[in-house]
Amino acid sequence: MIKTTAQKIYVALIFIFLYAPIFTLMVLSFNASKTRSKWGGFTIKWYKQLFQNEEIMEALWNTLLIAFLSALIATIIGTITCLAFNYLKKSNRAILLGMANIPMLNAEIVTGISLMLLFISLGIKFGFMTILLAHITFNIPYVILSVLPRMKQLNPSTYEAALDLGCNQWQAFFKVTFPDLLPGILSGFLMAFTMSLDDFVITHFTKGPGIDTLSTKIYTEVKKGIKPEMYSLSTIIFVAVLVLLLLVNYTPKDKKNK
Amino acid sequence: MNKKLLSAPFLFWSGLFIIVPLLMVFYYGLTDKTGAFTFENIAAISSPEHLKALWEAVKLSVLSTIICLILAYPLAMILCKSGSNKTSFMVLIFILPMWMNFLLRTFAWLTLLEKTGVINTLLKLVGLPTLNIINTPGAIVLGMVYNFLPFMVLPIYNVLIKIDKNVINAARDLGANPFQTFMKITLPLSVPGIISGITMVFVPALTTFIISTILGGSKILLIGNVIEQEFTQTGNWHLGSGLSIVLMMFIIFNMVISAVTDKDGEAQAL
Amino acid sequence: MKKALVNLEHISKSYDGQLILDDLNLYIRENEFLTLLGPSGCGKTTTLRILGGFETPDAGKVYFDGVDITHLQPNKRQLNTVFQKYALFTHMNIAENIAFGLKIKNKSKAYIDDKIKYALKLVNLDGYEKRMPDSLSGGQQQRIAIARAIVNEPKLLLLDEPLGALDLKLRQDMQYELIRLKNELGITFIYVTHDQEEALTMSDTIVVMNQGYIQQIGTPEMIYNEPENAFVADFIGESNIISATMIQDRLVEILGTKFACVDEGFGNNTPVDVVIRPEDVELVDLADANAKYIIEGTVTHVIFKGVHYEMEVMANGFEWLVHSTGMFPVGTKVGIHVDPFNIQIMNKPESEDEEAVGVNE
Numbered sequence: 001m002i003k004t005t006a007q008k009i010y011v012a013l014i015f016i017f018l019y020a021p022i023f024t025l026m027v028l029s030f031n032a033s034k035t036r037s038k039w040g041g042f043t044i045k046w047y048k049q050l051f052q053n054e055e056i057m058e059a060l061w062n063t064l065l066i067a068f069l070s071a072l073i074a075t076i077i078g079t080i081t082c083l084a085f086n087y088l089k090k091s092n093r094a095i096l097l098g099m100a101n102i103p104m105l106n107a108e109i110v111t112g113i114s115l116m117l118l119f120i121s122l123g124i125k126f127g128f129m130t131i132l133l134a135h136i137t138f139n140i141p142y143v144i145l146s147v148l149p150r151m152k153q154l155n156p157s158t159y160e161a162a163l164d165l166g167c168n169q170w171q172a173f174f175k176v177t178f179p180d181l182l183p184g185i186l187s188g189f190l191m192a193f194t195m196s197l198d199d200f201v202i203t204h205f206t207k208g209p210g211i212d213t214l215s216t217k218i219y220t221e222v223k224k225g226i227k228p229e230m231y232s233l234s235t236i237i238f239v240a241v242l243v244l245l246l247l248v249n250y251t252p253k254d255k256k257n258k
Numbered sequence: 259m260n261k262k263l264l265s266a267p268f269l270f271w272s273g274l275f276i277i278v279p280l281l282m283v284f285y286y287g288l289t290d291k292t293g294a295f296t297f298e299n300i301a302a303i304s305s306p307e308h309l310k311a312l313w314e315a316v317k318l319s320v321l322s323t324i325i326c327l328i329l330a331y332p333l334a335m336i337l338c339k340s341g342s343n344k345t346s347f348m349v350l351i352f353i354l355p356m357w358m359n360f361l362l363r364t365f366a367w368l369t370l371l372e373k374t375g376v377i378n379t380l381l382k383l384v385g386l387p388t389l390n391i392i393n394t395p396g397a398i399v400l401g402m403v404y405n406f407l408p409f410m411v412l413p414i415y416n417v418l419i420k421i422d423k424n425v426i427n428a429a430r431d432l433g434a435n436p437f438q439t440f441m442k443i444t445l446p447l448s449v450p451g452i453i454s455g456i457t458m459v460f461v462p463a464l465t466t467f468i469i470s471t472i473l474g475g476s477k478i479l480l481i482g483n484v485i486e487q488e489f490t491q492t493g494n495w496h497l498g499s500g501l502s503i504v505l506m507m508f509i510i511f512n513m514v515i516s517a518v519t520d521k522d523g524e525a526q527a528l
Numbered sequence: 529m530k531k532a533l534v535n536l537e538h539i540s541k542s543y544d545g546q547l548i549l550d551d552l553n554l555y556i557r558e559n560e561f562l563t564l565l566g567p568s569g570c571g572k573t574t575t576l577r578i579l580g581g582f583e584t585p586d587a588g589k590v591y592f593d594g595v596d597i598t599h600l601q602p603n604k605r606q607l608n609t610v611f612q613k614y615a616l617f618t619h620m621n622i623a624e625n626i627a628f629g630l631k632i633k634n635k636s637k638a639y640i641d642d643k644i645k646y647a648l649k650l651v652n653l654d655g656y657e658k659r660m661p662d663s664l665s666g667g668q669q670q671r672i673a674i675a676r677a678i679v680n681e682p683k684l685l686l687l688d689e690p691l692g693a694l695d696l697k698l699r700q701d702m703q704y705e706l707i708r709l710k711n712e713l714g715i716t717f718i719y720v721t722h723d724q725e726e727a728l729t730m731s732d733t734i735v736v737m738n739q740g741y742i743q744q745i746g747t748p749e750m751i752y753n754e755p756e757n758a759f760v761a762d763f764i765g766e767s768n769i770i771s772a773t774m775i776q777d778r779l780v781e782i783l784g785t786k787f788a789c790v791d792e793g794f795g796n797n798t799p800v801d802v803v804i805r806p807e808d809v810e811l812v813d814l815a816d817a818n819a820k821y822i823i824e825g826t827v828t829h830v831i832f833k834g835v836h837y838e839m840e841v842m843a844n845g846f847e848w849l850v851h852s853t854g855m856f857p858v859g860t861k862v863g864i865h866v867d868p869f870n871i872q873i874m875n876k877p878e879s880e881d882e883e884a885v886g887v888n889e
Contacts, residue, residue: 007336010332010333010336011333011336011337014329014333014407015351017404017407018351018352018355018404018407018408019355020366020370021363021364021366021367021370021404022355022358022363022366024366024369024370024376025358025362025363025366028366028369036368036369037369037372037374037375077267077268077271078268080264080265080267080268081264081265081267081268083261083264084261084262084263084264084265085265086261087261087262088262088265092265096265096268096269099268099269099272099276099277100268100272101513102272102276102280103276105457105461105509105512105513105516106461106506106509107461107462107464107465107482107505107506107509108462108465109465109466109467109482109485109486109502109505110280110283110465110502110505110506110509111279113283113485113489113495113498113499113502114279114280114282114283115275115279116489117279117282117283117286117495117499118274118275118278118279118282121282133275134275136271136275137271137272137275137276140268140271140272144268194353194356194357195356197356197357197359198356198357198359198360200359200360200361200468201467201468204490205489205490214359215359215360215361218359218361218362218365219361219468222361222365222471222472226362226365230362231362234358234359234362237357237358238354238357238358241354241357242354245350245354422613422615424611424612424613424615425615425616425617425618427580427582427602427609427611427615428609428611428615428616428617428676429617429628430581430582430601430602430603431580431581431602431603431605431608431609431611431677432603432608432628432629432632432676432677432680433603433629433632433633433680434603434628434629434632435601435603438632442628443617446619447617447618447619449619
């Protein structure tokens, strides 16, 4: 429990600071006036038009598909990397962690231009594929950093116990090790998905003409004026995620705890 | 099966998509259009316009980092002391906003900060002088603090929450008052979190071009803007790479510091 | 009798509506080694934290040297604590850890250096000044935690399960070490543990606690030989606890057979519990014509325990636990004899709930 009133006020102010822009966007999504600086009355027409706007729908589809695929592939690569971790020499572990840290600590703009230079010299056509490769690259570290702590906590005896009780290596892995790692894997996947969804800079440098994600679409609109449909789309996404999070966090926990 | 081989896909991937691209930046940065070796692209940082952009970026990012630290530390302490539903609350506060596109969120500050924007309308309503910070460095700092504050709070929180309550109690038991306990125990023990937070805020703030584009109008150019333009508009990749190498010097310096102070990785933010 | 250093009067404390301590009264004499003993959740650690100043009781007063310190901040109290898992400051070396309290009090450098040397010598770790806590073993860290506390010359040292994290052998060594330290320092120790053997080995006085109540206060011998109720008897060592009827003074009927005992004043035909320690149950060979015994039984289990054999003997429908250096094989018919002074009579709790009845001094 937060003790003093001063502390409560402080947390509340930060909360307002973080959520004021989000609230603003939500309000704008119901604004009948097309300019964002004037309130022209309440309307839901942007929500209706949103689904007829093919450009936005396509950008949304690209965004979600890239986020899902890049998170999935990054999760697979990241998880098997963590499995190897315990068998590596100390120096090799340091190298591995160092590699994973580069995209996390490096500037996005440098990661973006470096990948751009790579794709150009490899002669890969810029488009969906290049964005996907780039997103997988910056997503793997998030998965590793989320799975590795659970890997370190893992009691090696449980895996050996499974072998002792008659499992083969694969059964032991899928019945014992994998369920233990699952929370880390899931949160890694979710983190990767979120990062991909929110990325602009790296996509900006690795996308080709003719393909847009929501981020790059918004970027081109920043100068011309953002279409109100964009506000309604982000409101829908935000509310959907909020509801989902609240459901996950506040439904009574399943006692079985798989 | 040799289990070490499981790390092969990652090593291959990182080699191809992290190491090789970085080497290419160095290659481009250290050559001219004919492919001859040159330091010119790096030396170009000393031209007045580049130096100004770099100086502006350093100034604003240092300022934002300091503001983030000042805002985040008390917040992390309060969150540490507060109730049981910590993790879900932290997620709610800091991860949730990421699901609303970061360009849009930054853009929303325009609506809030404009001359006739929401905040000024409110200020006028209560008879206070209006705020005129849009298209100024102030607006960029605000945008940086807004976007990167979570990266300061989370590592500090992660370090604070792991401090054994009895260590704090022990200091009190040995005669330290709450202020002495904070200065001699809590603060030194949270240094890895602070350093990690500084790295996580300073690097993206230093290198951003999007926040300055949206909130700074086109008047203020940061080093990130210059590099972005070299790649997407001017098309001088050599110069862009050269300037990126300069930028990476800052980043490497930062990485070294954080690696030295946080050996166990206990302050990892995420 | 020495005067009381600490007085706890009518202390109550609850968390989230759950009563942890209920009207606890306790005094601690100067220079005493007093142990708070009980299972987890019995209130022993809360009692210690109230003494240390890390908790404030909901009701009641704490007196230290006659002064009310109930609401005094921990840093103002003339006592020090050795914490569970040591709580060393990992960002300071050993010397800085030990000097912490003295620097806060602005002692001179020469004084502090002297004290560090003295304290390290006392805990047998001379020369460890520059080491970092992480580089020390658990037992060594434990000694540093003690050194860090005692350089402040507290009148009272609180120890919260300090040996809990150590392995058995080290724990036993540290027990002797603690007794030696206490004798050399001549100060009062209050020691919290759930390990009854530890309590019996080290203490002058043991306070057995359960569910927020004091069950019994006494010397280790008293607690072991004359437990006041079934909880204490069961918690301290192994024992046979049997429902019985006090026929009259000095005569108790156990499992339908009358036994002579030495207790008086329970009234006639009163239901009671009796405690008989396993080592006080004597087994005799029925074949021996001179054998003296009260009831007959059959050996059902035998386990060799090193110092003795542990046997279970079925007699009068009860499995008697017996410790003896002599062994009878399983299936042997044996006679059971108990000397009258080895039968400990206890009042029965009035209901199941009242097993944890408050015992005021």
